[in-house]
Amino acid sequence: MRRDIHSRRSVLAVTASCVLASASAASVVGDTARSDAGTVSRASFVVREGTPEETTVYVTTADAEGPTAVVVGGIHGNEVAGYTAAGRIADWPIDAGTLVVIPAANAVAIERGTRTDDDGNNLNRQFPEGEPPGTELAGAIWDVITEYDPDVVVDLHESTGIYAGDPMDGVGQAIFHGESDAAADTAAAVADAVTRNFVDDPELEFRPGPFSSPESDPTGLLVHKAARDLGADAFLAETLSTGVELETRVRWHTAIVDRLLAGELLLEDAGDGSPPENRDDAEPSEPVDDGTDDEGQTGESPTARITTAPELGSDTTLEPGQTVTLDASQSSDPDGELVRYEWRLGDTGSFDETGETIDVTISATGDHPVALRVVDDDGAADVDRLTLSTDC
Known part of the structure; x- marks a missing residue:
């Protein structure tokens, strides 16, 4: 049985005088993670x-x-x-x-x-x-x-x-x-x-x-x-x-x-047909909630939302070395509370940063994906993404 994960993609175009990059991870083309x-x-x-x-x-x-x-x-x-x-x-x-x-x-x-x-x-x-x-x-x-x-x-x-x-x-x-x-x-x-x-x-x-x-x-x-x-x-x-x-x-x-x-055996038994969650860094023994209550009714999923400080837009100019705060506080859960805020920096790999806010220091050019995963007290999850795009 798996939790349902939803995700959205957004793009922030950030123009800098020359060198900009994502926080602790630059553009990554390969990585490893753990599944069950x-x-x-x-x-x-x-x-x-x-x-x-x-x-x-x-x-x-x-x-x-x-x-x-x-x-x-x-x-x-x-x-x-x-x-x-x-x-x-x-x-x-x-x-x-x-x-x-x-x-x-x-x-x-x-x-x-x-x-x-x-x-x-x-x-x-x-x-x-x-x-x-x-x-x-x-x-x-x-x-x-x-x-x-x-x-x-x-x-x-x-x-x-x-x-x-x-x-x-x-x-x-x-x-x-x-x-x-x-x-x-x-x-x-x-x-x-x-x-x-x-x-x-x-x-x-x-x-x-x-x-x-x-x-x-x-x-x-x-x-x-x-x-x-x-x-x-x-x-x-x-x-x-x-x-x-x-x-x-x-x-x-x-x-x-x-x-x-x-x-086709790429995934374990599909159970109720719910799509799999992204379990990159979940403990193997962690119980997995299928998003339903005791009577089999599907609960409402949380909503992940990334905001930034300073607020970034297509005409924003960042100086090399400037730090951007990524903020998950606008995320919400309609029928419970959020218990985890997890971040992935780079286009592959694990959600290995935690916290409601994290700071990202920009230091190289290119496209630098960021993903936020929020998990509620029922085990349901949602993912929001943005891409910090930098140009000389």
């Missing part, structure tokens, strides 16, 4: 670096052998829940194998808030089966996937309509799967579990559905190519993007991925 099954290593790298399509790939590897999974979000820039959920999944611990996450696959479309890029390309039509990808970005993403040769691929999307057996009417609230009986059974089981645990409105129940055949539209989808060219168990998850709060849609996506990865 042992140590995990975390690393990240950039594809399409130096172009508007530049995006980061996050890799978590457990010391226990196991399968490899790839999770992708943001292929369409107007499908917010998919790339928001993928950003959270990039932080998950795993118990075995390797988890590769590309949260913002189509950075240009995300920036535009559109389905396509500046040239009108739909990225999810650029992966023809048996042929090279159709664009440089598609090629870079496919190179990552073939490099890791995953056992399972999960692509997160949204739709303005609900799937009822005909993709032309909308594909929301669906989990699409490859041709194998095992994939079909898994998709059906996950759709049922997520519906039972997380969906109140019966009209919004999740349904499984098969991929379209190679001769039928739509074609060129990433998951189709992964299933048919690599033999991966591939799944495409769709939530309804209209009339449902973003946080609810994100929760659906994370619960779907949690169930799929539990089925």
Whole structure:
């Protein structure tokens, strides 16, 4: 059983006269942390670096052998829940194998808030089966996937309509799967579990559905190519993007991925379908709350919020060596109290700083992520992030 973790990302652009950096950790591309099954290593790298399509790939590897999974979000820039959920999944611990996450696959479309890029390309039509990808970005993403040769691929999307057996009417609230009986059974089981645990409105129940055949539209989808060219168990998850709060849609996506990865043995038993917490520095013997009370009712999650002193904005100028205070006091818990404030400095590693406030001294240029995790007295957690971006 796992606590639900929510997170948000924000960016503070800080312009300095020359040298600025994050506190006790500069930009980190690899680190190790502890999960229940042992140590995990975390690393990240950039594809399409130096172009508007530049995006980061996050890799978590457990010391226990196991399968490899790839999770992708943001292929369409107007499908917010998919790339928001993928950003959270990039932080998950795993118990075995390797988890590769590309949260913002189509950075240009995300920036535009559109389905396509500046040239009108739909990225999810650029992966023809048996042929090279159709664009440089598609090629870079496919190179990552073939490099890791995953056992399972999960692509997160949204739709303005609900799937009822005909993709032309909308594909929301669906989990699409490859041709194998095992994939079909898994998709059906996950759709049922997520519906039972997380969906109140019966009209919004999740349904499984098969991929379209190679001769039928739509074609060129990433998951189709992964299933048919690599033999991966591939799944495409769709939530309804209209009339449902973003946080609810994100929760659906994370619960779907949690169930799929539990089925692939990267995670321990999924229990009630709740997504895993980020247990980087939790004691192995620490009891884990599943976020429900004694009667099985889900409690309200806390909200993490980072503020800074001085208050930073896009036009803020910091002097080299200046110290910024990161403040978690605006965080809250609607049905209890916060018992821990934990900080992570750098883009990987553990939440190894504690306290309601911490001071960060800036000393080098670059992008320096900061994450705050708050935990309440019921064991539920929330994460907020910001990035201190510095430029000469």
